[in-house]
Amino acid sequence: MEKLRQTPSQTVGPFFAYSLTAFQYGYDYNSIVNGSIIGDHTGGGQIYITGTIFDGNGKAIPDAMIELWQADTQGNYTTKYPGSPTPENQFRGFGRLGTGTDPDHQFCFKTVKPGPVNGQSPHINVTLFMRGSLRRLSTRMYFSDEINEEDALFSNVDATRRHTLIARRKENNGSIEYQFDIYLQGENETVFFDV
């Protein structure tokens, strides 16, 4: 059978917010995902994932969209996105934010640290879309307070660039935050995957 050709990718453009992140931006349309990857009843220690996406001039990008996809604290992906009627623990695993509502163009997700998946170090899958990006950009975020060198993917990354995949732990008035800045270009250019 002849294979079909894949639909080409196109940029998300600058005007996605009223559809894809409507609640965050204050549009009169509900959102099915947002920056809360956990619900009020998800146990396991709440953390924040924050960061900024920088362009080739080192300028914070104000119109990007970032999606996180992660396992729960036990290392399991919740492939069945919990519907509102009977959430077990309201862990969603999937989050999405635009960088246009914070004055410094930071994103800030609320989540829990994922458990190890199949022997890999705890990590979060990160996908970026933005004006000026014709295809999705995919990377992974690891944690500065975990052992990452044994991880099958991390250990395959050029040793001089591994630091671009590590979020740095900070404590802020008792809340735990991991900062994951993303650089599209420059000496700290983030490692992106061929997907």
Next chain:
Amino acid sequence: MNSNDHYNTQPPHLYPAYKSTILRSPTQPFMPVNELLKDLSLPAFGESFIGEFDNDLTKNARKNGEPIGERIKVSGKVMDEYGRPLPNVLIEIWQANSAGRYIHKEEIHDAPLDPNFLGAGRMLTNSDGNYMFYTIKPGAYPWGNHFNAWRPNHIHFSVIGHQFEHRLVTQMYFPGDPLFEFDPIFQSVPGHARELLIARFRMDWTDADFALAYEFNIVMNGKAKTPFE
């Protein structure tokens, strides 16, 4: 054309004619990770996420009447590369109104807003991989890429399937648009593959005396499962 070219349908990351790509495209090689990510799933959304009029943009933002413009039906099938339908795929769309104006707050094009049109919709594909939206045909609008740059009429699509590869953001265009040759976003796609972004007019799918119809099928990468190879 060899078969590799034939299946290479994606635009490059850096396409200088589209000026914003210059400072926003990575410069280092992309790391191959197929083997490591091939079993990764994506979340499945359920019907409970979809509102009654989420797939009818002519109804989902009415305030005091009907939106202005040409009513159309946009429908099609989401498939993998082997033509197998992908059910329960989340499709989110957004677009300008019939005058070429987005409701987005940063939008500066001097064309009227429509109080009865938002321009956002979403739905899940059914068990046959099919989806269908009612909407208003979007207008063209100018943008700042170069002097007197205009985007062809288009509807933005975001698609989330169940495998990690099945994540696509794209734009659907309309047949015969005279702006194609002037638009670097459309032109960034290899020439032979641009037709994949153009919806097909379907007289036989129209709602008689109500709405014209366009077919736009979406094919997602299927490298995680290749039973026919």
